[in-house]
Amino acid sequence: MARPRNPEVDVALLRDAEEILLARGYDALSMEEIAAKTGVAKTTIYRRFPSVEHVVVALLVSWQREVPILTEGDLRTRVLALVTPLARDLDPAPMRRVVAELAAAAARDESLRAQVTELWQSRRAAAASALRATLGDEHVDIDVVLDLLIGPLYYRVLVTDAPLGDEYVTAVVDRVLWTLNLTGGPA
Secondary structure (H helix, E strand, O other), X not given: OOOOOOHHHHHHHHHHHHHHHHHHOHHHOOHHHHHHHHOOOHHHHHHHOOOHHHHHHHHHHHHOOOOOOOOOOOHHHHHHHHHHHHHHHHOOHHHHHHHHHHHHHHHHOHHHHHHHHHHHHHHHHHXXXXXXXXXXXXXXXXXXXXXXXXXXXXXXXXXXXXXXOHHHHHHXXXXXXXXXXXXXXXX
């Protein structure tokens, strides 16, 4: 009979993987580095995660935070409160690399693709729920609005490598709200 997993090891593995990723970047993250830092055998990690990319997905899941649902303030302020934290999460260089590498790895690995899809669908569902509450209009196609708000952020991260500063995020939100005839016009 196999020994049960030690949950403290699970926590230590993710903590140490996060430290490596944030301190030294995506390229430094390997099963060997995580094992050395945590003080466990590589087999201990492989029992939990088939690849380093699966470790990264687990990290992203652990980093998820609640999507705010604001009822105070004007529509623009509430939508900015939804989109700005995502842009700030995506913008640091290590995170840009994680998103790009994970997208590439998921394209090649079916089991990883399933985990990544589940992660993004979970995040998208939370954002859609918050956006629906924020817009409060059942005649608006939330999926399309979400694509219009979030798509440009991922395009910049994955394709152009352009920054996601507050000014850009505000411009995206203003244009989307104006295009949907939800405000008087872009700033």
